[in-house]
Amino acid sequence: MDKTKLRNNWTKEEIEEIYNLPLLELIYKAATVHREWHNPEEVQMSTLLSIKTGGCPEDCSYCGQAARYHTNITVQALLPTEKVIEHAQKAKDSGSSRFCMAAAWREVRNNRDFDRVIDMVKGVNELGMEVCCTLGMLTEEQAIRLQEAGLYAYNHNLDTSEQYYEEIISTRTFDNRINTINNVRKAGITVCSGGIIGLGETRRDRISMLLTLAKMPKHPESVPINALARVAGTPLENNEKTDTWEMVRMIATARIVMPSSMVRLSAGRIEMTEFEQGWCFMAGANSIFTGERETLLVTPNPGVSEDMQMLQTLGLKPMKRQAEKVMDQFETWKTNA
Numbered sequence: 001m002d003k004t005k006l007r008n009n010w011t012k013e014e015i016e017e018i019y020n021l022p023l024l025e026l027i028y029k030a031a032t033v034h035r036e037w038h039n040p041e042e043v044q045m046s047t048l049l050s051i052k053t054g055g056c057p058e059d060c061s062y063c064g065q066a067a068r069y070h071t072n073i074t075v076q077a078l079l080p081t082e083k084v085i086e087h088a089q090k091a092k093d094s095g096s097s098r099f100c101m102a103a104a105w106r107e108v109r110n111n112r113d114f115d116r117v118i119d120m121v122k123g124v125n126e127l128g129m130e131v132c133c134t135l136g137m138l139t140e141e142q143a144i145r146l147q148e149a150g151l152y153a154y155n156h157n158l159d160t161s162e163q164y165y166e167e168i169i170s171t172r173t174f175d176n177r178i179n180t181i182n183n184v185r186k187a188g189i190t191v192c193s194g195g196i197i198g199l200g201e202t203r204r205d206r207i208s209m210l211l212t213l214a215k216m217p218k219h220p221e222s223v224p225i226n227a228l229a230r231v232a233g234t235p236l237e238n239n240e241k242t243d244t245w246e247m248v249r250m251i252a253t254a255r256i257v258m259p260s261s262m263v264r265l266s267a268g269r270i271e272m273t274e275f276e277q278g279w280c281f282m283a284g285a286n287s288i289f290t291g292e293r294e295t296l297l298v299t300p301n302p303g304v305s306e307d308m309q310m311l312q313t314l315g316l317k318p319m320k321r322q323a324e325k326v327m328d329q330f331e332t333w334k335t336n337a
Helices: 012-019 023-037 079-093 112-126 139-151 176-188 203-214 244-257 274-282 304-314 322-336
Strands: 043-053 098-103 130-135 153-154 190-192 194-199 222-227 262-265 287-290
Touching: 012 023, 012 203, 012 244, 023 244, 043 079, 043 112, 043 139, 043 262, 079 098, 098 112, 098 153, 112 130, 112 139, 112 274, 153 222, 153 304, 176 190, 190 222, 194 203, 194 244, 203 244, 222 244, 244 262, 244 274, 262 274, 274 304, 287 304
Parallel strands: 043 098, 043 287, 098 130, 130 153, 153 190, 194 222, 222 262, 262 287
Antiparallel strands: none
16 A cells, blocks of 8 residues: 555646546546555444434534524433443444544533543443544644543544535634644544535535545545435425435545545435445445444434345445454464464
């Protein structure tokens, strides 16, 4: 794997040219890159748990957890630490190697709730899973506390392009998001950052968002590509269903311009057939969210058994953590010695 192939100087024109390739040519190119950098048979299984739901003061147009929208989502206080650890253990037993905890906060505050999240991070880390959090905006000092507790990754999506951003959110700026990602990097935590398509943005907006990610000094280790989950009561509830081929284009382009990253087929899978998801994997996706609750935060998501059946059909298997791979290699060596 030649790390010198990684580029951080992409131009908008270059990414636009890739994105607009004839579809099958684009998929072929992306699949080729995918095989150069990753094992195409492996899919990272990540579990996402909402540890604090609803009541958020933000006005993200797509989000059912915003307090100002009238949705059917029940507000839930921060879960007890032991309950979160139970969910993490179930996720691990079901094949997940990463456990992500999400709190509907605008920003992290230095209070008892944050202390409890620190305890959750420590507890999940002790299970031997990659621990991820998404808690809103974060200072460098707070990021350092999370890193010291064992946090592996922090999710903070760009959502959309810088140019379209104000059409979707007014309660924080695009620069706020970039600042949080920078604080996470400074603390030595890996970055999980991607976006949503189907918000009413143009292809140019999608390309611009990918450009922002691909020009970061270090590419995000995980890049979630979400299709809008239309939540009743939000401003975007009547948007059209995201076209699957546009999801494939986004995934393929992300794979080509950020070859070392995990590209996650994220929200919106519930509206995709097994065939459609198969095309996304062919185009370079190698990570999904799954969970026993059959929800992704507050929107429907395929369950564990359904996902395992899909992987079996497609000839794919859950990815192991790097530490587990090393142990497997050691056991193989001992057997053959």
